Amino acid sequence: MAELRITKLPNIYNREIAYITLYEESDIRQLALYDALILDYTDATGCLKLLRQCRSSFIGSIYLIPIFIYSIEKNIDPKVESMSDGIISSLQVEGIITKIDKLKSRQANLTTVDSDTPDIRIMTKIMRYLYTREIKLQPIVDPHSSLGYSYPILSEHYNNGNISDMFRLTDDLINREFFKPKFVDRLHLCSNCYSSFINYRETCPKCGSGDLVTENLIHHFVCAYVGPEHDFHSGDYLVCPKCNRMLRHIGVDYDKPSLVYTCRNCLNTFQEPNMEAFCFSCQKHNPVETLIDKQIYSFELTPIGEETALHGFGKEIKEELDLPGFITFTTFNIFLKYEIERAKNNNRLSSAGSLILSLADADRHKLGVGYSKLVTEIADFMKNATTSTDILSFINNNTFLIISPDSEPARLHNVLENIRQSLLKLLLSSLPNIHINLIIKAIPISGYKSHNEIIGELIML
Amino acid sequence: MFTFWDNFFYSIEHEGLIRIINLFWYYFYIEAPRFVILDVIILGIILFQSRRNKLNFKRARYELLAENPLVSIIVPGRNEGQHIFKLVNGLREQTYTNLEFIIVDDASDDDTYLICRDLKENGLIDVYLRNDIRGGKASAANLGLRYAHGKFVIHVDADTSFDRNAIENILVPFYMEDNVGGVGGNVKVRNIHESIATSLQAIEYLQTISVGRVVTSYLGIYRIISGAFGAFRRDVLLRLGGWDVGPGLDGDLTIKMRKLDFKIRFAANAVSLTNVPSSFSALSRQRMRWSKSLIRFRLRKHHDIYLPQANFSFINFFALWENIFYNLILDFFWWIYAINLLVTNFDFLLFLIPLKFIIYGIGSTFQFTLAMMLSERRSQEWKLFMYIPLMMIYNGYYMRTVRTIAYLREILFKSSYRDAWNPQKSSKKAMEIGI
Numbered sequence: 103m104a105e106l107r108i109t110k111l112p113n114i115y116n117r118e119i120a121y122i123t124l125y126e127e128s129d130i131r132q133l134a135l136y137d138a139l140i141l142d143y144t145d146a147t148g149c150l151k152l153l154r155q156c157r158s159s160f161i162g163s164i165y166l167i168p169i170f171i172y173s174i175e176k177n178i179d180p181k182v183e184s185m186s187d188g189i190i191s192s193l194q195v196e197g198i199i200t201k202i203d204k205l206k207s208r209q210a211n212l213t214t215v216d217s218d219t220p221d222i223r224i225m226t227k228i229m230r231y232l233y234t235r236e237i238k239l240q241p242i243v244d245p246h247s248s249l250g251y252s253y254p255i256l257s258e259h260y261n262n263g264n265i266s267d268m269f270r271l272t273d274d275l276i277n278r279e280f281f282k283p284k285f286v287d288r289l290h291l292c293s294n295c296y297s298s299f300i301n302y303r304e305t306c307p308k309c310g311s312g313d314l315v316t317e318n319l320i321h322h323f324v325c326a327y328v329g330p331e332h333d334f335h336s337g338d339y340l341v342c343p344k345c346n347r348m349l350r351h352i353g354v355d356y357d358k359p360s361l362v363y364t365c366r367n368c369l370n371t372f373q374e375p376n377m378e379a380f381c382f383s384c385q386k387h388n389p390v391e392t393l394i395d396k397q398i399y400s401f402e403l404t405p406i407g408e409e410t411a412l413h414g415f416g417k418e419i420k421e422e423l424d425l426p427g428f429i430t431f432t433t434f435n436i437f438l439k440y441e442i443e444r445a446k447n448n449n450r451l452s453s454a455g456s457l458i459l460s461l462a463d464a465d466r467h468k469l470g471v472g473y474s475k476l477v478t479e480i481a482d483f484m485k486n487a488t489t490s491t492d493i494l495s496f497i498n499n500n501t502f503l504i505i506s507p508d509s510e511p512a513r514l515h516n517v518l519e520n521i522r523q524s525l526l527k528l529l530l531s532s533l534p535n536i537h538i539n540l541i542i543k544a545i546p547i548s549g550y551k552s553h554n555e556i557i558g559e560l561i562m563l
Numbered sequence: 564m565f566t567f568w569d570n571f572f573y574s575i576e577h578e579g580l581i582r583i584i585n586l587f588w589y590y591f592y593i594e595a596p597r598f599v600i601l602d603v604i605i606l607g608i609i610l611f612q613s614r615r616n617k618l619n620f621k622r623a624r625y626e627l628l629a630e631n632p633l634v635s636i637i638v639p640g641r642n643e644g645q646h647i648f649k650l651v652n653g654l655r656e657q658t659y660t661n662l663e664f665i666i667v668d669d670a671s672d673d674d675t676y677l678i679c680r681d682l683k684e685n686g687l688i689d690v691y692l693r694n695d696i697r698g699g700k701a702s703a704a705n706l707g708l709r710y711a712h713g714k715f716v717i718h719v720d721a722d723t724s725f726d727r728n729a730i731e732n733i734l735v736p737f738y739m740e741d742n743v744g745g746v747g748g749n750v751k752v753r754n755i756h757e758s759i760a761t762s763l764q765a766i767e768y769l770q771t772i773s774v775g776r777v778v779t780s781y782l783g784i785y786r787i788i789s790g791a792f793g794a795f796r797r798d799v800l801l802r803l804g805g806w807d808v809g810p811g812l813d814g815d816l817t818i819k820m821r822k823l824d825f826k827i828r829f830a831a832n833a834v835s836l837t838n839v840p841s842s843f844s845a846l847s848r849q850r851m852r853w854s855k856s857l858i859r860f861r862l863r864k865h866h867d868i869y870l871p872q873a874n875f876s877f878i879n880f881f882a883l884w885e886n887i888f889y890n891l892i893l894d895f896f897w898w899i900y901a902i903n904l905l906v907t908n909f910d911f912l913l914f915l916i917p918l919k920f921i922i923y924g925i926g927s928t929f930q931f932t933l934a935m936m937l938s939e940r941r942s943q944e945w946k947l948f949m950y951i952p953l954m955m956i957y958n959g960y961y962m963r964t965v966r967t968i969a970y971l972r973e974i975l976f977k978s979s980y981r982d983a984w985n986p987q988k989s990s991k992k993a994m995e996i997g998i
Contacts, residue, residue, distance in 0.1 A: 319706065
């Protein structure tokens with residue numbers, strides 16, 4: 103395998119800063135050893151390629167690495183600019199050290215997390231990138247993207263074929279209140295492939311052909327003849343075909359009351375053509391009313407998003423329902439930490455468990471306000487089915503957490519399974535049309551796992 | 564009271580029938596022979612020929628249905644949206660189905676656009692053309708004609724409705740004779756009982772259209788195909804350049820066709836219904852407009868018909884002359900007659916009015932009876948009989964007054980060119996060149 107041409111830039115700050123001038127296919131994992139990279143923009147294509155490789159990696163030390171672009175020219179590809187941490191015109195590192203240190207220090211705050219699903223991995227990655235940079239996720243106009251816009255880093259994971267997945271992800275981020283959206287643009291996208299590379303054209307309502315000619319209608323006042331302009335053409339003059347008088351003066355002799363379209367394919371005449379949107383990407387002929395109306399936003403990390411970026415999923419959750427006998431998530435965490443410490447010191451085994459209420463969106467929608475009632479009923483049932491020493495909490499609007507002190511996971515699992523079975527029977531009779539899934543988990547609270555790891559395990563589906 | 568009628572009958576007996584006829588010579592020598600006796604004679608002849616006519620009609624109908632030509636129905640209008648849906652739905656009930664619906668919207672500012680666009684999207688109309696700048700009824704009709712494809716064109720008003728076989732029946736006369744250029748439909752009143760004004764107009768329409776046009780059509784002097792319901796050969800319309808600037812464009816078109824030696828026929832069995840003005844003020848305005856067109860078109864624009872020239876046609880001369888004579892000349896003459904009657908027979912005045920009621924009442928009853936004999940919906944229309952006594956006032960005084968004022972305004976001031984019914988830009992140009 104060829105190598106990148108890397109020159110280490112000596113500096114008094116003891117930072118490993120790599121200056122890369124030649125881009126060949128190579129293993130980018132070696133770049134994780136550096137504190138920062140400076141990419142030479144002389145080979146713009148190679149530079150972009152390496153930048154994309156780095157930013158599309160899932161290895162934190164690579165996708166979060168500070169990267170600067172060295173260029174003496176002004177015209178930098180906006181995509182390169184958006185994925186880098188700055189453009190520099192000198193290789194003196196003094197100017198970038200502060201930024202590198204800041205990025206590194208914020209990066210140091212990040213807790214190690216394991217992400218099970220691709221979506222969670224991408225979400226975590228994007229949020230961490232935004233957190234370390236303290237920037238917004240700003241879309242850039244991108245003529246090479248079928249969407250017409252691309253998001254730095256995020257778009258690297260969604261090529262033109264799965265843009266809908268990208269929208270699903272960003273919608274999810276907004277719904278989870280990790281992102282605060284700000285309107286940038288409104289797009290009309292192909293209903294088939296989400297491309298915005300669309301040609302709007304007028305077509306014949308009869309045969310669908312786009313081969314149309316438009317003409318003004320002329321109304322000759324004297325004789326009341328009305329016809330398309332070509333009826334009146336006589337050399338350079340306009341002469342009425344009905345009365346043979348010359349039309350001299352618009353507004354005095356004649357006017358043009360409207361337009362007509364004639365289809366050259368079927369000779370149909372009409373005034374209101376159909377509008378069609380032809381997608382250049384997938385070649386679908388879309389009626390304009392079927393186009394997907396999507397808004398492009400810039401995204402800003404919310405405090406919940408920042409918290410999630412720092413500690414991973416599970417920490418962002420807020421207590422949404424005030425359930426009697428259930429403690430807040432914050433207090434639950436304190437108890438969990440206490441149990442972990444107890445396990446460490448006394449070598450006693452306690453268990454933590456979860457019961458996750460999983461409903462299809464349609465069923466959730468069907469239930470409406472009845473959902474709160476359902477949650478309250480489940481909470482009541484759990485409270486009655488557990489012992490008074492068990493600690494209960496409710497998070498994320500669908501997850502019941504339990505700490506069962508001095509209890510083995512198998513026992514807790516049995517308790518939760520009994521609760522699950524009973525609840526399912528009960529709910530089947532009271533809500534026959536709603537498909538309810540209850541997922542249970544029971545894990546040991548040992549001294550080897552942090553409370554974040556335990557929560558993460560409990561809430562991950 | 565007893566004394567009055569005693570004197571009345573005594574006077575009749577004393578004065579003698581001859582004096583009475585001499586007093587009412589205008590009616591006995593002019594109106595009755597034309598509008599009662601001639602109608603009876605012609606209807607008698609038609610009745611006599613009915614078997615032959617029926618056979619001819621049957622043959623022509625067969626030919627029509629065998630050929631099944633495309634027929635374009637042109638509906639020009641402004642702010643007629645509320646009527647369009649009913650009209651189109653009604654026309655879809657027709658026995659003749661090879662129809663092309665063309666709606667021309669003359670810059671409506673109501674919901675016409677939305678209604679027509681909806682009808683078009685649902686395939687209920689074939690062509691919807693809209694002008695953003697108002698051009699007048701003639702230009703709207705001409706635009707429809709420009710994009711019509713049918714062998715025949717039927718011009719209808721948006722508020723007209725039709726008997727199920729009306730379209731078929733108005734087309735048959737084109738196959739009954741050669742060289743028929745246009746056929747007028749039988750227009751009757753829909754809002755017959757809305758007011759006294761509409762009831763009187765209903766009787767008038769029965770007398771002048773349902774009976775009168777049968778007679779004029781038979782005599783070959785039928786001279787106005789109503790804009791509410793008229794069928795034309797498209798090639799003839801194109802040759803004529805369609806409709807000219809109105810008001811009175813329907814009568815003008817019929818005369819232009821006659822000048823080209825095309826026959827104009829009336830189809831009494833092609834029945835349509837239309838709403839007529841329900842107040843006398845609205846009726847007066849409408850009749851003013853119609854009456855002015857007699858001067859503007861039949862006297863001024865088509866004056867060549869009365870002159871000996873290469874294209875002189877006696878039948879056309881007679882058709883228009885009969886119209887001018889009975890409607891214009893005798894109209895002015897009647898005022899002289901009426902004043903003279905009053906002045907010279909002032910002693911007889913007390914008896915003149917009831918006598919006139921009786922004489923005109925008998926005449927109107929006779930005309931109404933003829934109309935009822937021809938009517939296909941006499942069970943609904945015979946109730947109009949109760950209004951017959953008022954017809955003397957309606958026809959004899961009210962209509963005559965309106966006509967006279969209209970004639971004078973048009974003769975002296977050419978006021979039809981200022982009528983808001985037509986856009987001023989067109990009327991101004993038409994006036995400049997005297998059409």
